[in-house]
Amino acid sequence: MEQPGAISELIDALKRLPGIGPRAAQRISYQLLSGDRSDATRLGRALLEAVDCVHKCPRCNSLTDKDLCIFCSSPNRDDSQLCIVETVADLMVIEQSLSYNGRYFVLQGRLSPLNGIGPHEIGLDKLIQRTAEDSLKEVIIATSFTAEGEATALAITDLLTKHHPQLRLTRIAKGVPAGAELEYTDVNTVAQAMLNRRVREL
Ligand SMILES: [Zn+2]
Incomplete structure (x- = not known):
């Protein structure tokens, strides 16, 4: 089945994560977008904030x-x-x-x-x-x-x-x-x- 662009993009992004295959990516995407979307909003915010603030430690690389x-x-x-x-x-x-x-x-x-x-x-x-x-x-x-x-x-x-x-x-x-x-x-x-x-x- 052809997916709308935004869903397809989300599934594609999830598929690239370690340990997540195409089926799991699809399941997670639908779970996040169905019904109450507070988890999806929280995930999106947390991800953006982490990408913005988190960096490699200059001493040990963690x-x-x-x-x-x-x-x-x-x-x-x-x-x-x-x-x-x-x-x-x-x-x-x-x-x-x-x-x-x-x-x-x-x-x-x-x-x-x-x-x-x-x-x-x-x-x-x-x-x-x-x-x-x-x-x-x-x-x-x-x-x-x-x-x-x-x-x-x-x-x-x-x-x-x-x-x-x-x-x-x-x-x-x-x-x-x-x-x-x-x-x-x-x-x-x-x-x-x-x-x-x-x-x-x-
Ligand atoms: Zn360190």
Whole structure:
């Protein structure tokens, strides 16, 4: 059935979100536009406001509406540890696992040479600068256990060993199944993986 332009545009926009297929996009669109539209109005306002106010934290790349995010600005977190993740969603899973109280660094995704995504594209030059701070003792590499996540972990190990050999490099343990995304892993498994992390070896 041919959809009116505005509905079709809404469905198309929703389809582009992670985890939402064409059927779900259609269902959500009709739900939002049928009957009471207060949820749709609230969603639209919240989205516009977030797009307007939220930006990347200049120190760790996570998202914030302040100068620095809560993870960088909190005085109660351990400055001697830095955990490297691929996405803000991964960061939030580690937070929810309650297994870590250090600082974070969020990559801009992971290495994918075939798609033209190299060390510069995922922000490794900024990581080298961030890890130069004297208070830092341990870097925990929490990239995914996919082929690209592992390649990214290897590249980080290589770079940090070269630039900051005094740092202790650890990798979260494989409590997380091979091929899995951190974002979709339950928090207990993530907590185990964080507790069982090991020194990263080349
Ligand atoms: Zn931050």
